Amino acid sequence: xxxxxxxxxxxxxxxxxxxxxxxxxxxxxxxxxxxxxxxxxxxxxxxxxxxxxxxxxxxxxxxxxxxxxxxxxxxxxxxxxxxxxxxxxxxxxxxxxxxxxxxxxxxxxxxxxx
Amino acid sequence: xxxxxxxxxxxxxxxxxxxxxxxxxxxxxxxxxxxxxxxxxxxxxxxxxxxxxxxxxxxxxxxxxxxxxxxxxxxxxxxxxxxxxxxxxxxxxxxxxxxxxxxxxxxxxxxxxx
Numbered sequence: 001x002x003x004x005x006x007x008x009x010x011x012x013x014x015x016x017x018x019x020x021x022x023x024x025x026x027x028x029x030x031x032x033x034x035x036x037x038x039x040x041x042x043x044x045x046x047x048x049x050x051x052x053x054x055x056x057x058x059x060x061x062x063x064x065x066x067x068x069x070x071x072x073x074x075x076x077x078x079x080x081x082x083x084x085x086x087x088x089x090x091x092x093x094x095x096x097x098x099x100x101x102x103x104x105x106x107x108x109x110x111x112x113x114x
Numbered sequence: 115x116x117x118x119x120x121x122x123x124x125x126x127x128x129x130x131x132x133x134x135x136x137x138x139x140x141x142x143x144x145x146x147x148x149x150x151x152x153x154x155x156x157x158x159x160x161x162x163x164x165x166x167x168x169x170x171x172x173x174x175x176x177x178x179x180x181x182x183x184x185x186x187x188x189x190x191x192x193x194x195x196x197x198x199x200x201x202x203x204x205x206x207x208x209x210x211x212x213x214x215x216x217x218x219x220x221x222x223x224x225x226x227x228x
Binding site: 031033035099102104 | 204216221
């Protein structure tokens, strides 16, 4: 069974630009969550999509957005990039059927904003 | 509301010594608890989880954790550390009947000395 795939693995962008990250979940998983990981703030929840609908949202500005397609693949977009957006962005998929379900993480996209 | 506190951002042990990583949680309802491990430049991988069955949970790679309701703790242990255990460890909690989104601790970096 293929794992969670995130593309690209590494990105370098300039302040003010926008970026789109992609996540392909494990086959059959309907929930995709996104996290931002930084040394200073740890792992912070961005949002979760379940069956193409945003089901949960973290405390991030509106520059951070996402969507989920009918095949459960998800994209995350960050507009007007700031230096502080430099981070490892992790995607996790699960069945989304209960709090006891395990999240399967991708290897992440390392975003550097210069 | 749920929260997780991991005591000690870094824990250093010698190879062959006992590993003890501490996790305390706060939850208004019976929780589900998880330990994840993250190796450099990788995503998170589930080590073990507590879902209200046995209070002593055994996971992969020789790790285990004990749920203690009276102490609101879920500490991770391994009898004998191996060099390959060096990684970042995250404790997470989610609530029964909640949003299904786990809250992660800040992480503990395990350093293993030869």
